[in-house]
Amino acid sequence: MALLRDRPGDVTWRKIADLVADQGGAVEVYRRLQPTDLFDHGADQDQRFERALGEIDAWEGKGYGVHTMLDATYPPQLRDVLHMPPIVFTRGTLVNDARAVAIVGSRQASTEGLFNAARLATGLGERGYTIVSGGAAGIDSAAHTAALACGARTVAVIGTGLDNHYPPENKQLHERIADSGMIMSQFWPESAPSKASFPMRNAVMSGYVAATVVIEAAERSGTRIQARNAVEHGRPVLLADRVVESTNWAKEMLDKPGVYAVSSLADVLRVLERTQDTDSVIRDLLRAGA
Numbered sequence: 001m002a003l004l005r006d007r008p009g010d011v012t013w014r015k016i017a018d019l020v021a022d023q024g025g026a027v028e029v030y031r032r033l034q035p036t037d038l039f040d041h042g043a044d045q046d047q048r049f050e051r052a053l054g055e056i057d058a059w060e061g062k063g064y065g066v067h068t069m070l071d072a073t074y075p076p077q078l079r080d081v082l083h084m085p086p087i088v089f090t091r092g093t094l095v096n097d098a099r100a101v102a103i104v105g106s107r108q109a110s111t112e113g114l115f116n117a118a119r120l121a122t123g124l125g126e127r128g129y130t131i132v133s134g135g136a137a138g139i140d141s142a143a144h145t146a147a148l149a150c151g152a153r154t155v156a157v158i159g160t161g162l163d164n165h166y167p168p169e170n171k172q173l174h175e176r177i178a179d180s181g182m183i184m185s186q187f188w189p190e191s192a193p194s195k196a197s198f199p200m201r202n203a204v205m206s207g208y209v210a211a212t213v214v215i216e217a218a219e220r221s222g223t224r225i226q227a228r229n230a231v232e233h234g235r236p237v238l239l240a241d242r243v244v245e246s247t248n249w250a251k252e253m254l255d256k257p258g259v260y261a262v263s264s265l266a267d268v269l270r271v272l273e274r275t276q277d278t279d280s281v282i283r284d285l286l287r288a289g290a
Contacts, residue, residue, distance in 0.1 A: 001052035001068075002026075002045075004087060008034035017069060017086040026070065059189060064162055065090035075184075081207030082232055085186035088204075089162050092182035097155060100130040101272070102205055104223050105139030105215035105243075113139060113216035116240065118146035120213065123265040125152025129272075132157060132209050134201060135174055135183065137167055139215050144177055154181040157208060159201035161191035184208070202226035211236040211272060213262070214243050217250070224249045231256050236275050238262045 003016050003026050011019075011033060019029045034045065056066050067074045068087045073094060078084055103121055105113060121131045121143040131147035133140040135156030147154035156177050158166065162185050165171040177183055186204050187197060199222060206212055206229040214237070217223040224247075230237045237253065241263040244250045253259045260271050 001056060001066075001087075002048045003030050003033075005052060005055075006030075006034070006048060013086055014083055017084055020069065020086065026068075059089070062189075063091060064189060065094055067094070075208060077209075078204065078207050080233070081204065082229070083200075083203055084207075085204055087186070089185050089187075089189055090182055091162055091178040092180075094182060095153075097130045097132070097153070097208070098210065099128060100132050100155065100209040101268075102132040102209040102212040102226070103139065103143035103215060104133055104202075104205075104212060104226055105217050106221055106223065107136055107138035107140070109138040109142070109216050114142040117142040117215045120215070120265055120268065121146035121152070121154075122150045124268070125150045125154075127269070128152075130155055130181075132205060134158065134198075134205060135166070135170060135177070137170065141170060141173060144173060148176055148180065155208075156181075156183045157201055157205040158183060158185050159187075159198040160193045161185055161187045161189040163189045164192055166193045198222055199225045203229045206230035206235060207233045209235065211238060211275065213238040213240070213268060214250070215240050217243050217247060219247050219249065221247075227253060227259075231258060234258065236260065236271055238268055238271055 004013060020026050023029050059066055066089055069084065101124055103117055105117060117139045125131050125147045131143055131152055131154045133143040133156060135158045144154050144156060154177055156174065160166050162183065165174050174183060186200065202222065202225045206226045212226055212230045212235060214223055214227055227237045237259045239250050239259065239261050241261055244254065244261050254261060262268050262271065
């Protein structure tokens with residue numbers, strides 16, 4: 001916490017994550033980047049550490065979970081993500097969401113797009129999948145709302161801190177998600193939305209899930225960032241046929257491994273089952289090798 005807050009030497013969060021991973025701990029990294037001087041004997045550092053502990057206590061008092069990359073509670077699927085966030089904050093129940101699928105798309109979605117997102121979320125949710133989206137308007141809201149309606153677990157990976165709601169009118173939806181599922185953020189709880197925060201959120205969401213389904217997106221939609229991140233993370237990307245028909249970026253992505261065009265719940269289930277079978281074979285081979 002002190003490393004990420006103070007960023008001694010203006011080191012980036014990504015560099016901090018790399019250094020902490022190499023060292024296996026944060027205190028030595030902090031002391032190397034911010035050495036004590038002859039007179040304070042580390043008193044200033046101790047105060048900074050105490051301040052960080054005070055922040056953690058305050059957040060936990062609000063019901064937030066605080067999970068650093070050094071903690072056993074840190075989501076395991078994020079550990080192999082490019083630009084792994086060194087810390088995530090949660091509201092709700094943190095579980096092993098191994099069977100999680102992201103349903104994403106435009107904030108200014110069409111009526112058909114909203115219907116398709118809700119239908120897919122319901123179909124997957126009824127089959128035990130966790131429905132993940134970004135907590136925003138449009139496709140996100142349709143997917144979360146449908147998951148809640150059918151009693152499925154749903155997770156919102158948001159582009160603000162936990163203290164904020166984007167858009168503000170989704171506050172009640174966020175509360176419902178936190179009550180029965182989980183909201184997750186890689187940003188300080190007080191953080192407001194920014195132009196950079198949503199692409200960063202998309203990268204983390206694509207790594208958290210087993211697959212990403214793009215329901216509807218424009219040529220310059222931010223959703224394409226999540227699709228590209230998912231490919232980089234080795235996660236399947238399922239593009240609705242109307243996305244492929246209407247955007248050049250989706251057509252180009254079909255040439256990449258792990259990218260599929262889908263037109264129905266049955267198509268999505270076939271891809272997910274095939275992926276799970278492949279993952280099972282790989283795990284068996286690894287165990288046999290061990």
